[in-house]
Amino acid sequence: LRPPRYRAMASASASSSESPLLRSFLSAVTKPYLEKNQTAVLAMKLIQDQDGEEPLCFDHFAFRTFGIDGCGISSIAQLFLDLGYEARDELRFPAKKLRALWFAPPGQTSKGAQHNELFEGPLPRIFISELLVEELSNDAQTVISKYTRNAAQLSKHAAIASILNSLPWPTPSAQDYKILARESEYAAWTLVNGYALNHLTISVHQLRSQIKKITELNNFLQAKGIKLNSEGGILKVSPDGGLLQSSTVADSVLFSFAGDEILRVPASYIEFAERLVLEKYLDLPASEIQEWHRREGFEVGNADKIFESTSSNQTGVH
Ligand code: OOG
Ligand code: NI
Secondary structure: OOOOOOOOOOOOOOOOOOOHHHHHHHHHHHHHHHHHOHHHHHHHHHHHHHHOOOOOOEEEEEEEEEOOOOOOHHHHHHHHHHOOOEEEEEEEEHHHOEEEEEEEOOOOOOOOOOOOOOOOOOOOEEEEEEEOHHHOOHHHHHHHHHHHHHHHHHHHHHHHHHHHOOOOOOOOOHHHHHHHHHHOHHHHHHHHHOOOOOEEEEEHHHOOOHHHOHHHHHHHHHHOOOOEOOOOOOOEEOOOOOEEEEEEOOOEEEEEOHHHOEEEEEOOEEEEEEEOEOHHHOOOOHHHOOHHHEOOOOOHHHHHHHHHHHOHHHHOOO
């Protein structure tokens, strides 16, 4: 078994507080994602073929929610909090009527007894957003609450819906989907995908070959025919220059709505993040660089564009 290559967080004391359940859960969440999202699987395979044997490291996992009836961020965050994650910064997206919170993993990454193929690296951050439902039109609110009211009772168990690839509310009607899609593509996505993993993000700076630079990786993937989200340019760069992100365009899948109507809807995508070493640590030898020496957190300007990975203007599915 290969040891993880770095600690996910800056924790001096390496006392283990990590439950084996955490890695099992993270792995289970990726199962339906890998079954459903061919482009994500292809991208991961291309990267591993190019980069060599070692397992990929994940920067973060992301989920979307409806911020109403107990179905918002807290519903899916609870399990992560109970497993030792800590809430960090809030990000706001007024134009999209969204807010997000990210959570830092418990401060150690030593492997438990349970070996887990996909998941032996450092623990990912968790990024959870929620739609500010009360800011939408009455029509959209009426549609959403029809479903969330039904799921309110189960919101404590959002994580189960996530690993079982099951919606927590009744199968939606195509009409309701269309009403939401007109006003908020995020709302429409969440209605048909529920608590499914929205994306996982490969930690680009943890790769070993030349694709550990994200511009090289983007060129490599595009040359292999993978379509990247072009909103505001392929590469999203934070104002401080330290957080560089790109993502694929979401795959679309056939969805059976209530009454057997079948439509193409967006599923999930895969993201790539490179975190540069902070200026004050630039003198450290490369072999000593840990994850906490790098740019932490997220960036509203980047995220705003990454949200568009599931939008019809990127997927081309209307
Ligand atoms: C999340 C988009 C933002 C990031 O890393 O900033 C994001 C989403 O599409 O739900 O993933
Ligand atoms: Ni992301």
